[in-house]
Amino acid sequence: MSMFGILDISAAGMDVQQARLEAAAANLANSQTTGQAGAVYQPLTVVVHSILGKGVASTDNLSADSLPRPAVTGTAELDVAPRLVYDPGHPDADSRGFVAMPGVDPIASMLDLISISRSYEANLRAFDVTRTLMQRTLDMGNHR
Amino acid sequence: MSSIVSQPVFGVLSQALDVAALKQAVHTANIANAGVPGYHRLEVSFDAQMQRASDELTRTTDQPTTAAEGGESWPSGGGPRVVRAADETVRLDKEMALMAKDAVRYQTLLSAFERTVGLLQMAIKEGREG
Numbered sequence: 001m002s003m004f005g006i007l008d009i010s011a012a013g014m015d016v017q018q019a020r021l022e023a024a025a026a027n028l029a030n031s032q033t034t035g036q037a038g039a040v041y042q043p044l045t046v047v048v049h050s051i052l053g054k055g056v057a058s059t060d061n062l063s064a065d066s067l068p069r070p071a072v073t074g075t076a077e078l079d080v081a082p083r084l085v086y087d088p089g090h091p092d093a094d095s096r097g098f099v100a101m102p103g104v105d106p107i108a109s110m111l112d113l114i115s116i117s118r119s120y121e122a123n124l125r126a127f128d129v130t131r132t133l134m135q136r137t138l139d140m141g142n143h144r
Numbered sequence: 145m146s147s148i149v150s151q152p153v154f155g156v157l158s159q160a161l162d163v164a165a166l167k168q169a170v171h172t173a174n175i176a177n178a179g180v181p182g183y184h185r186l187e188v189s190f191d192a193q194m195q196r197a198s199d200e201l202t203r204t205t206d207q208p209t210t211a212a213e214g215g216e217s218w219p220s221g222g223g224p225r226v227v228r229a230a231d232e233t234v235r236l237d238k239e240m241a242l243m244a245k246d247a248v249r250y251q252t253l254l255s256a257f258e259r260t261v262g263l264l265q266m267a268i269k270e271g272r273e274g
Contacts, residue, residue, distance in 0.1 A: 006169045013176025050183045062186065062226035064166050067173040070180050119178060122236050126172045129247045133168060136254055141261055 006130045012069040013123035019046045019072045024112045031104035034092040041102040042077035049073045157257050163224045164250040171243035178234035187229040
């Protein structure tokens with residue numbers, strides 16, 4: 001059993017959080033953009049799955065090398081209705097004077113950011129603990 | 145008398161370290177997969193095996209088994225297994241606390257290992273320094 005594989009799991013976890021962060025940041029950054037109905041920015045979400053190690057079909061009998069690790073399997077556009085803001089003078093306003101803006105929920109996005117940040121930190125901490133344990137194992141018997 | 149380096153304590157300690165390393169791997173996987181839809185929290189099942197081994201040992205105290213001699217093999221029933229935990233979702237703070245606890249345990253085992261080696265070294269040097 002290798003402890004290096006444990007570091008890979010943490011790295012995969014941080015990678016996933018990075019992807020979630022990119023999507024959340026893009027959603028917030030684009031939340032005030034306008035577009036003609038249909039062309040408006042669609043909020044993104046990342047699809048994350050737990051992937052089991054090679055040759056393992058179920059979680060019944062896992063070894064340290066086949067533990068599930070998270071992976072981004074795709075990015076999907078959320079099917080949310082655009083937010084309609086009445087602004088007749090706007091160049092992108094429709095015939096009734098409404099401007100379509102992405103249906104980004106700012107509060108949900110902020111909560112996502114907190115959860116992403118906490119998850120990233122947790123993965124980093126796990127990485128750090130594993131590294132410390134490996135280092136201590138390597139140092140074993142080197143004290144004199 | 146058995147050889148000085150094949151003391152039971154080495155076998156037991158290295159098995160315990162294996163379990164501790166596996167626990168660290170499982171905590172890491174739980175933390176990395178926290179919040180992923182469909183992920184079921186995992187844990188290391190070892191206590192059941194330990195109990196069975198302990199029962200076995202108390203039954204056969206007269207003739208020590210290979211496990212009692214500290215052989216490299218696991219007691220019957222196999223080594224530690226990764227199983228689905230009873231609580232399904234990963235709670236990040238709880239998992240971090242468990243990880244910290246098991247990391248301390250791992251380091252304690254390492255210290256125990258070091259001390260045992262230290263005692264051996266002292267014996268080899270007949271108690272002389274340097």
